[in-house]
Amino acid sequence: MRQAARSEVRLAALLVGPALACVLALAVLPIAWTVWESLHRHDLRLPWLGRPFVGLANYGEALGDPRFWSALAHTLFFTATSVALELGLGLALALALHRRFRGRDALRTLAVLPWAIPTVVAALLWRFLFEGPASPANAVLLRLGGEPLAWLAHPIWAWVPILAADVWKTTPFVALLLLAGLQGIGDELYEAARVDGAGPWRSFCHVTLPLLRPVLLVALVFRFLDAFRVFDLVYVLTGGGPGTATEPLALYIFGALLQKLRFGYGAALSVIAFGVGFALALLYVRLLGARPAGAQR
Protein backbone atom coordinates (compact mmCIF):
# COMPACT_ATOMS: atom_id res chain seq x y z
CA MET A 1 0.00 0.00 0.00
CA ARG A 2 2.75 2.44 0.93
CA GLN A 3 4.55 1.40 -2.19
CA ALA A 4 1.44 2.31 -4.23
CA ALA A 5 1.06 5.64 -2.46
CA ARG A 6 4.67 6.50 -3.12
CA SER A 7 4.41 5.66 -6.82
CA GLU A 8 1.29 7.81 -6.99
CA VAL A 9 3.23 10.76 -5.59
CA ARG A 10 6.01 10.13 -8.09
CA LEU A 11 3.53 10.03 -10.96
CA ALA A 12 1.92 13.24 -9.71
CA ALA A 13 5.28 15.01 -9.60
CA LEU A 14 5.97 13.88 -13.14
CA LEU A 15 2.65 15.15 -14.45
CA VAL A 16 2.36 18.35 -12.44
CA GLY A 17 6.03 19.24 -12.87
CA PRO A 18 6.16 20.77 -16.35
CA ALA A 19 3.09 23.00 -16.01
CA LEU A 20 4.12 24.03 -12.53
CA ALA A 21 7.67 24.80 -13.67
CA CYS A 22 6.29 27.13 -16.36
CA VAL A 23 4.17 29.03 -13.87
CA LEU A 24 6.94 29.19 -11.27
CA ALA A 25 9.60 30.33 -13.71
CA LEU A 26 7.46 32.81 -15.60
CA ALA A 27 5.14 34.25 -12.99
CA VAL A 28 6.14 33.50 -9.40
CA LEU A 29 9.90 34.07 -9.63
CA PRO A 30 9.48 37.22 -11.77
CA ILE A 31 7.18 38.67 -9.12
CA ALA A 32 9.83 38.03 -6.47
CA TRP A 33 12.35 39.58 -8.81
CA THR A 34 10.16 42.67 -9.29
CA VAL A 35 10.20 43.20 -5.53
CA TRP A 36 14.02 43.06 -5.56
CA GLU A 37 14.20 45.36 -8.59
CA SER A 38 11.92 47.88 -6.87
CA LEU A 39 14.61 48.42 -4.23
CA HIS A 40 17.08 49.65 -6.85
CA ARG A 41 17.47 52.65 -9.04
CA HIS A 42 17.54 51.13 -12.50
CA ASP A 43 17.17 53.44 -15.46
CA LEU A 44 17.74 51.77 -18.82
CA ARG A 45 18.32 55.18 -20.44
CA LEU A 46 21.19 55.90 -18.04
CA PRO A 47 23.09 52.60 -18.03
CA TRP A 48 26.27 54.22 -16.71
CA LEU A 49 24.54 54.81 -13.38
CA GLY A 50 24.38 51.07 -12.89
CA ARG A 51 21.76 49.65 -10.60
CA PRO A 52 22.43 50.98 -7.10
CA PHE A 53 20.43 49.70 -4.12
CA VAL A 54 18.22 52.52 -2.85
CA GLY A 55 16.04 50.79 -0.25
CA LEU A 56 12.49 52.03 -0.20
CA ALA A 57 13.24 55.26 -2.07
CA ASN A 58 11.13 54.24 -5.06
CA TYR A 59 8.13 53.61 -2.81
CA GLY A 60 8.69 56.98 -1.17
CA GLU A 61 8.65 58.58 -4.58
CA ALA A 62 5.40 56.79 -5.48
CA LEU A 63 3.67 57.98 -2.33
CA GLY A 64 4.63 61.56 -3.12
CA ASP A 65 3.72 61.27 -6.81
CA PRO A 66 0.40 62.99 -7.58
CA ARG A 67 0.19 61.19 -10.93
CA PHE A 68 0.34 57.83 -9.14
CA TRP A 69 -2.49 58.81 -6.82
CA SER A 70 -4.66 60.11 -9.61
CA ALA A 71 -3.98 56.96 -11.66
CA LEU A 72 -5.04 54.88 -8.65
CA ALA A 73 -8.16 57.01 -8.22
CA HIS A 74 -9.02 56.64 -11.93
CA THR A 75 -8.62 52.87 -11.67
CA LEU A 76 -10.85 52.64 -8.61
CA PHE A 77 -13.46 54.96 -10.18
CA PHE A 78 -13.48 52.91 -13.38
CA THR A 79 -13.66 49.64 -11.44
CA ALA A 80 -16.52 50.68 -9.16
CA THR A 81 -18.60 52.29 -11.92
CA SER A 82 -18.15 49.62 -14.58
CA VAL A 83 -18.72 46.72 -12.19
CA ALA A 84 -21.90 48.29 -10.78
CA LEU A 85 -23.30 48.92 -14.26
CA GLU A 86 -22.32 45.48 -15.50
CA LEU A 87 -23.89 43.63 -12.59
CA GLY A 88 -27.15 45.57 -12.94
CA LEU A 89 -27.44 45.22 -16.69
CA GLY A 90 -26.03 41.69 -16.60
CA LEU A 91 -28.80 40.62 -14.24
CA ALA A 92 -31.39 42.14 -16.59
CA LEU A 93 -29.87 40.36 -19.58
CA ALA A 94 -29.68 37.07 -17.67
CA LEU A 95 -33.35 37.31 -16.71
CA ALA A 96 -34.21 38.06 -20.34
CA LEU A 97 -32.21 35.06 -21.57
CA HIS A 98 -33.75 32.82 -18.91
CA ARG A 99 -37.24 33.13 -20.41
CA ARG A 100 -38.24 30.80 -23.16
CA PHE A 101 -38.81 32.61 -26.44
CA ARG A 102 -38.09 32.30 -30.11
CA GLY A 103 -34.59 33.45 -31.02
CA ARG A 104 -33.16 32.81 -27.57
CA ASP A 105 -30.23 30.88 -28.99
CA ALA A 106 -29.49 33.65 -31.44
CA LEU A 107 -29.52 36.17 -28.60
CA ARG A 108 -27.15 33.98 -26.59
CA THR A 109 -24.72 33.81 -29.48
CA LEU A 110 -25.03 37.55 -29.89
CA ALA A 111 -24.25 37.94 -26.19
CA VAL A 112 -21.05 35.87 -26.42
CA LEU A 113 -19.75 37.88 -29.35
CA PRO A 114 -18.82 41.17 -27.58
CA TRP A 115 -17.12 39.19 -24.83
CA ALA A 116 -15.11 37.17 -27.35
CA ILE A 117 -13.84 39.94 -29.62
CA PRO A 118 -10.44 41.48 -28.82
CA THR A 119 -10.65 44.32 -26.31
CA VAL A 120 -8.61 46.46 -28.67
CA VAL A 121 -11.23 45.99 -31.36
CA ALA A 122 -14.05 46.81 -28.94
CA ALA A 123 -12.19 49.97 -27.96
CA LEU A 124 -11.65 51.03 -31.57
CA LEU A 125 -15.27 50.34 -32.34
CA TRP A 126 -16.46 52.60 -29.52
CA ARG A 127 -13.88 55.20 -30.36
CA PHE A 128 -15.32 55.33 -33.86
CA LEU A 129 -18.83 55.73 -32.45
CA PHE A 130 -17.68 58.76 -30.45
CA GLU A 131 -15.27 60.29 -32.97
CA GLY A 132 -16.02 63.56 -34.70
CA PRO A 133 -18.91 66.03 -34.60
CA ALA A 134 -21.21 63.81 -36.72
CA SER A 135 -20.52 60.61 -34.78
CA PRO A 136 -23.41 58.30 -33.88
CA ALA A 137 -23.02 59.36 -30.24
CA ASN A 138 -23.44 63.00 -31.20
CA ALA A 139 -26.37 62.10 -33.46
CA VAL A 140 -28.10 60.66 -30.39
CA LEU A 141 -27.14 63.73 -28.39
CA LEU A 142 -28.57 66.06 -31.07
CA ARG A 143 -31.79 64.04 -31.19
CA LEU A 144 -32.11 64.58 -27.44
CA GLY A 145 -31.69 68.30 -27.97
CA GLY A 146 -28.05 68.63 -26.91
CA GLU A 147 -24.96 70.10 -28.53
CA PRO A 148 -22.35 67.88 -30.20
CA LEU A 149 -19.46 67.06 -27.86
CA ALA A 150 -15.79 66.38 -28.45
CA TRP A 151 -16.16 63.39 -26.14
CA LEU A 152 -12.61 62.07 -26.25
CA ALA A 153 -11.02 65.49 -25.68
CA HIS A 154 -13.00 66.24 -22.52
CA PRO A 155 -11.52 65.21 -19.17
CA ILE A 156 -14.87 64.02 -17.81
CA TRP A 157 -16.94 63.06 -20.85
CA ALA A 158 -14.03 60.92 -22.10
CA TRP A 159 -15.07 58.40 -19.44
CA VAL A 160 -18.39 57.84 -21.23
CA PRO A 161 -16.96 55.97 -24.24
CA ILE A 162 -14.54 54.09 -21.96
CA LEU A 163 -17.32 52.92 -19.66
CA ALA A 164 -19.69 52.28 -22.58
CA ALA A 165 -17.11 50.06 -24.27
CA ASP A 166 -16.43 48.10 -21.09
CA VAL A 167 -20.09 47.68 -20.24
CA TRP A 168 -20.89 46.60 -23.79
CA LYS A 169 -18.05 44.11 -23.86
CA THR A 170 -18.35 42.60 -20.40
CA THR A 171 -22.04 42.71 -19.45
CA PRO A 172 -22.72 39.60 -21.58
CA PHE A 173 -20.07 37.68 -19.63
CA VAL A 174 -21.69 38.64 -16.33
CA ALA A 175 -25.08 37.75 -17.79
CA LEU A 176 -23.92 34.29 -18.87
CA LEU A 177 -22.52 33.60 -15.40
CA LEU A 178 -25.74 34.73 -13.77
CA LEU A 179 -27.82 32.80 -16.31
CA ALA A 180 -26.02 29.60 -15.33
CA GLY A 181 -26.87 30.46 -11.73
CA LEU A 182 -30.53 31.10 -12.60
CA GLN A 183 -30.78 27.76 -14.37
CA GLY A 184 -29.69 26.08 -11.16
CA ILE A 185 -32.73 27.40 -9.27
CA GLY A 186 -35.51 24.79 -9.31
CA ASP A 187 -38.92 25.66 -10.76
CA GLU A 188 -40.60 24.22 -7.68
CA LEU A 189 -39.31 27.14 -5.60
CA TYR A 190 -41.09 29.63 -7.87
CA GLU A 191 -44.13 27.38 -7.79
CA ALA A 192 -44.10 27.44 -3.99
CA ALA A 193 -43.71 31.21 -3.98
CA ARG A 194 -46.70 31.54 -6.29
CA VAL A 195 -48.81 29.25 -4.13
CA ASP A 196 -47.93 31.50 -1.19
CA GLY A 197 -49.34 34.41 -3.16
CA ALA A 198 -46.07 36.10 -4.13
CA GLY A 199 -46.10 38.19 -7.29
CA PRO A 200 -43.20 38.28 -9.76
CA TRP A 201 -41.43 41.08 -7.90
CA ARG A 202 -41.66 39.37 -4.51
CA SER A 203 -40.53 36.03 -5.85
CA PHE A 204 -37.61 37.82 -7.51
CA CYS A 205 -36.61 39.43 -4.20
CA HIS A 206 -37.21 36.40 -1.98
CA VAL A 207 -36.32 33.47 -4.24
CA THR A 208 -34.13 34.59 -7.12
CA LEU A 209 -31.83 37.08 -5.44
CA PRO A 210 -30.95 35.08 -2.31
CA LEU A 211 -30.28 31.90 -4.30
CA LEU A 212 -28.26 33.81 -6.86
CA ARG A 213 -26.11 35.38 -4.19
CA PRO A 214 -23.10 33.03 -4.47
CA VAL A 215 -22.92 33.45 -8.24
CA LEU A 216 -23.41 37.21 -7.93
CA LEU A 217 -20.51 37.28 -5.49
CA VAL A 218 -18.25 35.34 -7.85
CA ALA A 219 -19.17 37.60 -10.77
CA LEU A 220 -18.59 40.65 -8.60
CA VAL A 221 -15.14 39.71 -7.40
CA PHE A 222 -14.06 38.34 -10.76
CA ARG A 223 -15.15 41.49 -12.57
CA PHE A 224 -13.60 43.67 -9.90
CA LEU A 225 -10.21 42.04 -10.42
CA ASP A 226 -10.48 42.26 -14.17
CA ALA A 227 -11.56 45.89 -14.17
CA PHE A 228 -8.70 46.74 -11.83
CA ARG A 229 -6.27 45.62 -14.55
CA VAL A 230 -7.81 47.92 -17.19
CA PHE A 231 -5.26 48.83 -19.85
CA ASP A 232 -6.24 47.99 -23.46
CA LEU A 233 -9.46 50.00 -23.48
CA VAL A 234 -7.95 53.22 -22.23
CA TYR A 235 -4.77 52.84 -24.28
CA VAL A 236 -6.82 52.72 -27.47
CA LEU A 237 -9.70 55.03 -26.61
CA THR A 238 -7.98 58.01 -25.00
CA GLY A 239 -4.35 57.02 -24.43
CA GLY A 240 -5.03 58.14 -20.85
CA GLY A 241 -5.89 61.63 -22.02
CA PRO A 242 -6.74 64.36 -22.41
CA GLY A 243 -3.52 64.95 -20.50
CA THR A 244 -3.66 62.25 -17.85
CA ALA A 245 -7.37 62.71 -17.08
CA THR A 246 -8.30 59.08 -17.75
CA GLU A 247 -4.95 57.38 -17.06
CA PRO A 248 -5.35 54.16 -15.06
CA LEU A 249 -2.62 52.57 -12.94
CA ALA A 250 -1.61 49.94 -15.53
CA LEU A 251 -1.13 52.59 -18.20
CA TYR A 252 0.97 54.79 -15.91
CA ILE A 253 3.17 51.83 -14.98
CA PHE A 254 3.50 50.85 -18.64
CA GLY A 255 4.70 54.37 -19.44
CA ALA A 256 7.19 54.41 -16.56
CA LEU A 257 8.61 51.08 -17.72
CA LEU A 258 8.60 51.03 -21.48
CA GLN A 259 8.54 54.71 -22.40
CA LYS A 260 10.62 56.29 -19.65
CA LEU A 261 12.55 53.04 -19.09
CA ARG A 262 12.60 53.67 -15.33
CA PHE A 263 12.60 50.03 -14.29
CA GLY A 264 13.27 50.54 -10.59
CA TYR A 265 10.42 52.99 -10.15
CA GLY A 266 8.15 51.03 -12.50
CA ALA A 267 8.86 47.90 -10.47
CA ALA A 268 7.85 49.67 -7.25
CA LEU A 269 4.57 50.76 -8.87
CA SER A 270 4.11 47.19 -10.15
CA VAL A 271 4.56 45.82 -6.64
CA ILE A 272 1.90 48.20 -5.34
CA ALA A 273 -0.49 47.18 -8.15
CA PHE A 274 0.32 43.56 -7.46
CA GLY A 275 -0.29 43.99 -3.74
CA VAL A 276 -3.76 45.34 -4.34
CA GLY A 277 -4.48 42.75 -7.02
CA PHE A 278 -3.14 39.90 -4.89
CA ALA A 279 -5.25 40.94 -1.94
CA LEU A 280 -8.32 40.97 -4.19
CA ALA A 281 -7.41 37.57 -5.70
CA LEU A 282 -6.98 36.04 -2.23
CA LEU A 283 -10.37 37.41 -1.32
CA TYR A 284 -11.78 35.74 -4.44
CA VAL A 285 -10.21 32.40 -3.57
CA ARG A 286 -11.50 32.63 -0.02
CA LEU A 287 -15.02 33.40 -1.17
CA LEU A 288 -14.87 30.43 -3.52
CA GLY A 289 -13.15 28.20 -0.99
CA ALA A 290 -10.64 27.37 -3.76
CA ARG A 291 -12.86 24.66 -5.20
CA PRO A 292 -12.97 24.23 -8.95
CA ALA A 293 -15.94 22.92 -10.89
CA GLY A 294 -17.51 19.76 -9.57
CA ALA A 295 -15.36 19.71 -6.45
CA GLN A 296 -18.31 19.74 -4.07
CA ARG A 297 -18.80 16.01 -4.49
Added chain:
Amino acid sequence: MRRGAGRAAAAAGTALLAAGLALPLYLVLVASVTPEADLFEGMAWLPPDPTAEHYRALFTERDFWLPLRNSLVVAAATTLLCVGLGAACAWALARLRFRGRGLLLAGLLVVGLFPQISLVAPLYLLLRALGWIDSYPGLVLPYLTFAMPLAVWLLVGVFRELPLELEEAAWIDGASRLRAFREVVLPLAAPALASTAILTFLYCWNEFLFALSFTLGPERQTVPVAVALFRGEYRIPWGQILAASVVATAPVAVLVLAFQRRIVRGLTTGAVKG
Protein backbone atom coordinates in the same frame (compact mmCIF):
# COMPACT_ATOMS: atom_id res chain seq x y z
CA MET B 1 -54.52 41.23 -19.29
CA ARG B 2 -51.66 42.21 -17.00
CA ARG B 3 -49.78 39.11 -18.02
CA GLY B 4 -50.00 40.07 -21.68
CA ALA B 5 -48.65 43.52 -20.91
CA GLY B 6 -45.84 42.05 -18.84
CA ARG B 7 -44.90 39.72 -21.64
CA ALA B 8 -44.90 42.57 -24.17
CA ALA B 9 -42.69 44.65 -21.87
CA ALA B 10 -40.27 41.74 -21.46
CA ALA B 11 -40.14 41.21 -25.21
CA ALA B 12 -39.50 44.92 -25.78
CA GLY B 13 -36.76 44.90 -23.15
CA THR B 14 -35.17 41.85 -24.71
CA ALA B 15 -35.29 43.44 -28.15
CA LEU B 16 -33.66 46.57 -26.72
CA LEU B 17 -30.86 44.52 -25.15
CA ALA B 18 -30.31 42.64 -28.40
CA ALA B 19 -30.15 45.93 -30.29
CA GLY B 20 -27.66 47.32 -27.78
CA LEU B 21 -25.41 44.29 -28.28
CA ALA B 22 -25.63 44.17 -32.05
CA LEU B 23 -25.83 47.81 -33.07
CA PRO B 24 -22.16 48.80 -32.53
CA LEU B 25 -21.02 45.75 -34.47
CA TYR B 26 -23.44 46.53 -37.29
CA LEU B 27 -22.43 50.18 -37.53
CA VAL B 28 -18.78 49.23 -37.80
CA LEU B 29 -19.53 46.62 -40.43
CA VAL B 30 -21.33 49.29 -42.47
CA ALA B 31 -18.57 51.83 -41.91
CA SER B 32 -15.89 49.39 -43.03
CA VAL B 33 -17.38 49.39 -46.56
CA THR B 34 -18.03 53.16 -46.62
CA PRO B 35 -15.60 55.37 -48.60
CA GLU B 36 -13.18 57.26 -46.33
CA ALA B 37 -14.61 60.65 -47.37
CA ASP B 38 -18.12 59.72 -46.17
CA LEU B 39 -17.07 58.11 -42.88
CA PHE B 40 -17.65 61.10 -40.65
CA GLU B 41 -20.51 62.64 -42.60
CA GLY B 42 -23.04 61.21 -40.22
CA MET B 43 -24.45 57.85 -39.34
CA ALA B 44 -25.62 55.64 -42.20
CA TRP B 45 -27.87 52.60 -41.83
CA LEU B 46 -26.80 51.28 -45.19
CA PRO B 47 -23.62 52.19 -47.05
CA PRO B 48 -24.71 54.62 -49.80
CA ASP B 49 -22.09 53.32 -52.14
CA PRO B 50 -20.29 50.30 -50.70
CA THR B 51 -16.64 49.72 -51.45
CA ALA B 52 -14.11 47.01 -50.65
CA GLU B 53 -11.34 49.59 -50.90
CA HIS B 54 -10.40 49.46 -47.20
CA TYR B 55 -10.09 45.69 -47.23
CA ARG B 56 -8.01 45.86 -50.40
CA ALA B 57 -5.69 48.48 -48.89
CA LEU B 58 -5.39 46.44 -45.71
CA PHE B 59 -3.81 43.52 -47.53
CA THR B 60 -1.96 45.37 -50.31
CA GLU B 61 -0.78 48.72 -48.94
CA ARG B 62 -0.26 47.15 -45.54
CA ASP B 63 0.73 43.57 -45.03
CA PHE B 64 -2.08 42.58 -42.68
CA TRP B 65 -1.32 38.90 -43.31
CA LEU B 66 1.79 39.39 -41.17
CA PRO B 67 0.03 40.21 -37.87
CA LEU B 68 -2.62 37.60 -38.65
CA ARG B 69 0.11 35.00 -39.06
CA ASN B 70 1.90 36.17 -35.90
CA SER B 71 -1.30 35.99 -33.86
CA LEU B 72 -2.11 32.56 -35.23
CA VAL B 73 1.37 31.16 -34.51
CA VAL B 74 1.56 32.60 -30.99
CA ALA B 75 -2.00 31.71 -30.00
CA ALA B 76 -1.79 28.19 -31.46
CA ALA B 77 1.60 27.44 -29.88
CA THR B 78 0.47 28.71 -26.49
CA THR B 79 -2.78 26.76 -26.71
CA LEU B 80 -1.04 23.51 -27.62
CA LEU B 81 1.46 23.87 -24.77
CA CYS B 82 -1.22 24.79 -22.26
CA VAL B 83 -3.67 22.06 -23.17
CA GLY B 84 -0.89 19.44 -23.43
CA LEU B 85 0.98 20.18 -20.22
CA GLY B 86 -2.19 21.46 -18.55
CA ALA B 87 -4.12 18.23 -19.13
CA ALA B 88 -1.43 16.13 -17.43
CA CYS B 89 -1.22 18.58 -14.54
CA ALA B 90 -4.99 18.90 -14.19
CA TRP B 91 -5.58 15.16 -14.18
CA ALA B 92 -2.95 14.68 -11.46
CA LEU B 93 -4.54 17.46 -9.43
CA ALA B 94 -8.00 15.98 -9.93
CA ARG B 95 -7.28 12.32 -9.36
CA LEU B 96 -3.97 11.61 -7.61
CA ARG B 97 -3.44 11.87 -3.89
CA PHE B 98 -0.50 13.95 -2.77
CA ARG B 99 0.23 16.65 -0.26
CA GLY B 100 -0.15 20.30 -1.24
CA ARG B 101 -2.80 19.62 -3.87
CA GLY B 102 -5.27 22.22 -2.60
CA LEU B 103 -2.51 24.77 -2.16
CA LEU B 104 -1.32 24.20 -5.73
CA LEU B 105 -4.80 24.72 -7.12
CA ALA B 106 -5.34 27.89 -5.14
CA GLY B 107 -1.88 29.12 -6.12
CA LEU B 108 -2.63 28.57 -9.80
CA LEU B 109 -5.87 30.51 -9.52
CA VAL B 110 -4.11 33.39 -7.81
CA VAL B 111 -1.41 33.45 -10.51
CA GLY B 112 -4.11 33.46 -13.19
CA LEU B 113 -5.62 36.53 -11.58
CA PHE B 114 -2.32 38.46 -11.21
CA PRO B 115 -2.45 41.96 -12.60
CA GLN B 116 -0.53 41.39 -15.83
CA ILE B 117 1.23 44.74 -15.62
CA SER B 118 3.19 43.58 -12.57
CA LEU B 119 4.91 40.95 -14.74
CA VAL B 120 5.95 43.32 -17.52
CA ALA B 121 9.15 44.61 -15.88
CA PRO B 122 10.75 41.25 -14.94
CA LEU B 123 9.64 39.47 -18.10
CA TYR B 124 10.99 42.31 -20.24
CA LEU B 125 14.39 42.08 -18.57
CA LEU B 126 14.34 38.28 -18.75
CA LEU B 127 13.46 38.24 -22.45
CA ARG B 128 16.03 40.94 -23.16
CA ALA B 129 18.72 38.87 -21.45
CA LEU B 130 17.72 35.86 -23.54
CA GLY B 131 17.61 37.94 -26.72
CA TRP B 132 13.94 37.02 -27.20
CA ILE B 133 12.38 40.47 -27.36
CA ASP B 134 10.46 40.66 -30.65
CA SER B 135 10.33 36.90 -31.20
CA TYR B 136 7.73 34.13 -31.07
CA PRO B 137 9.06 32.52 -27.87
CA GLY B 138 9.17 36.05 -26.45
CA LEU B 139 5.39 36.09 -26.70
CA VAL B 140 4.53 32.45 -26.04
CA LEU B 141 6.41 32.33 -22.73
CA PRO B 142 4.67 35.40 -21.25
CA TYR B 143 1.32 34.10 -22.51
CA LEU B 144 1.81 30.91 -20.51
CA THR B 145 1.51 32.99 -17.32
CA PHE B 146 -2.20 33.54 -17.83
CA ALA B 147 -3.08 30.73 -20.24
CA MET B 148 -1.60 27.85 -18.22
CA PRO B 149 -3.54 28.60 -15.01
CA LEU B 150 -6.69 29.09 -17.10
CA ALA B 151 -6.28 25.76 -18.90
CA VAL B 152 -5.39 23.80 -15.75
CA TRP B 153 -8.27 25.32 -13.82
CA LEU B 154 -10.81 24.51 -16.53
CA LEU B 155 -9.45 20.98 -17.01
CA VAL B 156 -9.45 20.08 -13.32
CA GLY B 157 -13.18 20.75 -13.44
CA VAL B 158 -13.50 18.59 -16.54
CA PHE B 159 -11.66 15.60 -15.08
CA ARG B 160 -13.53 15.73 -11.80
CA GLU B 161 -16.80 15.48 -13.67
CA LEU B 162 -15.83 12.26 -15.44
CA PRO B 163 -16.96 9.17 -13.52
CA LEU B 164 -14.08 7.53 -11.65
CA GLU B 165 -15.62 4.09 -12.31
CA LEU B 166 -14.33 4.12 -15.87
CA GLU B 167 -10.75 4.48 -14.69
CA GLU B 168 -11.29 1.86 -12.00
CA ALA B 169 -12.55 -0.58 -14.64
CA ALA B 170 -9.33 -0.02 -16.57
CA TRP B 171 -7.22 -0.74 -13.47
CA ILE B 172 -9.07 -4.00 -12.95
CA ASP B 173 -8.16 -4.89 -16.49
CA GLY B 174 -4.55 -4.42 -15.42
CA ALA B 175 -3.91 -0.94 -16.79
CA SER B 176 -1.63 1.35 -14.79
CA ARG B 177 -2.99 4.70 -13.63
CA LEU B 178 -1.09 6.52 -16.36
CA ARG B 179 -2.37 4.13 -18.99
CA ALA B 180 -5.93 4.54 -17.77
CA PHE B 181 -5.44 8.29 -18.10
CA ARG B 182 -4.07 8.03 -21.63
CA GLU B 183 -6.40 5.42 -23.01
CA VAL B 184 -9.65 5.95 -21.10
CA VAL B 185 -9.76 9.48 -19.72
CA LEU B 186 -8.22 11.47 -22.56
CA PRO B 187 -10.48 10.14 -25.33
CA LEU B 188 -13.53 10.69 -23.12
CA ALA B 189 -12.43 14.21 -22.30
CA ALA B 190 -11.64 15.11 -25.91
CA PRO B 191 -14.65 17.42 -26.41
CA ALA B 192 -13.89 19.21 -23.14
CA LEU B 193 -10.22 19.48 -24.13
CA ALA B 194 -11.43 21.11 -27.33
CA SER B 195 -13.50 23.70 -25.48
CA THR B 196 -10.58 24.44 -23.19
CA ALA B 197 -8.41 24.89 -26.27
CA ILE B 198 -10.95 27.27 -27.81
CA LEU B 199 -11.11 29.43 -24.69
CA THR B 200 -7.33 29.48 -24.32
CA PHE B 201 -6.96 30.40 -27.98
CA LEU B 202 -9.44 33.26 -27.62
CA TYR B 203 -7.60 34.68 -24.63
CA CYS B 204 -4.29 34.54 -26.52
CA TRP B 205 -5.76 35.94 -29.75
CA ASN B 206 -7.11 38.92 -27.81
CA GLU B 207 -4.10 39.62 -25.56
CA PHE B 208 -2.66 43.12 -25.89
CA LEU B 209 -0.40 44.27 -23.04
CA PHE B 210 2.33 41.62 -23.37
CA ALA B 211 2.24 41.75 -27.16
CA LEU B 212 2.66 45.52 -27.03
CA SER B 213 5.45 45.35 -24.44
CA PHE B 214 7.56 42.58 -25.94
CA THR B 215 7.52 43.44 -29.66
CA LEU B 216 9.41 46.26 -31.30
CA GLY B 217 8.01 46.51 -34.81
CA PRO B 218 5.59 45.07 -37.35
CA GLU B 219 7.72 41.94 -37.83
CA ARG B 220 6.29 40.18 -34.75
CA GLN B 221 3.29 42.33 -33.84
CA THR B 222 0.06 40.47 -33.22
CA VAL B 223 -3.29 41.58 -34.60
CA PRO B 224 -4.45 43.67 -31.61
CA VAL B 225 -1.13 45.54 -31.48
CA ALA B 226 -1.03 46.11 -35.23
CA VAL B 227 -4.59 47.45 -35.26
CA ALA B 228 -4.07 49.65 -32.22
CA LEU B 229 -0.93 51.19 -33.72
CA PHE B 230 -2.30 51.81 -37.24
CA ARG B 231 -1.14 55.22 -38.36
CA GLY B 232 -1.63 57.02 -41.64
CA GLU B 233 0.60 59.61 -43.19
CA TYR B 234 -1.54 62.59 -42.19
CA ARG B 235 -4.56 61.28 -40.35
CA ILE B 236 -5.91 58.21 -38.66
CA PRO B 237 -6.81 55.72 -41.42
CA TRP B 238 -10.24 54.95 -39.99
CA GLY B 239 -11.47 52.96 -42.97
CA GLN B 240 -8.58 50.53 -42.72
CA ILE B 241 -8.81 50.38 -38.93
CA LEU B 242 -12.47 49.40 -39.15
CA ALA B 243 -11.79 46.86 -41.89
CA ALA B 244 -8.97 45.42 -39.78
CA SER B 245 -11.32 45.27 -36.79
CA VAL B 246 -13.76 43.24 -38.85
CA VAL B 247 -10.98 40.92 -40.03
CA ALA B 248 -9.64 40.50 -36.47
CA THR B 249 -13.14 39.69 -35.24
CA ALA B 250 -13.98 37.22 -38.02
CA PRO B 251 -12.13 34.16 -36.64
CA VAL B 252 -13.50 34.87 -33.17
CA ALA B 253 -17.02 35.21 -34.57
CA VAL B 254 -16.67 31.90 -36.42
CA LEU B 255 -15.54 30.15 -33.22
CA VAL B 256 -18.40 31.71 -31.27
CA LEU B 257 -21.03 30.78 -33.87
CA ALA B 258 -19.74 27.23 -34.08
CA PHE B 259 -19.11 26.56 -30.40
CA GLN B 260 -21.37 28.95 -28.49
CA ARG B 261 -22.67 26.26 -26.12
CA ARG B 262 -19.22 24.86 -25.36
CA ILE B 263 -17.75 28.30 -24.77
CA VAL B 264 -20.52 29.26 -22.38
CA ARG B 265 -20.23 25.97 -20.54
CA GLY B 266 -16.47 26.30 -20.19
CA LEU B 267 -16.79 29.85 -18.97
CA THR B 268 -19.51 29.32 -16.44
CA THR B 269 -19.12 25.88 -14.86
CA GLY B 270 -16.09 26.85 -12.82
CA ALA B 271 -17.70 29.93 -11.39
CA VAL B 272 -21.15 28.53 -10.76
CA LYS B 273 -20.29 25.18 -9.27
CA GLY B 274 -17.36 26.51 -7.27
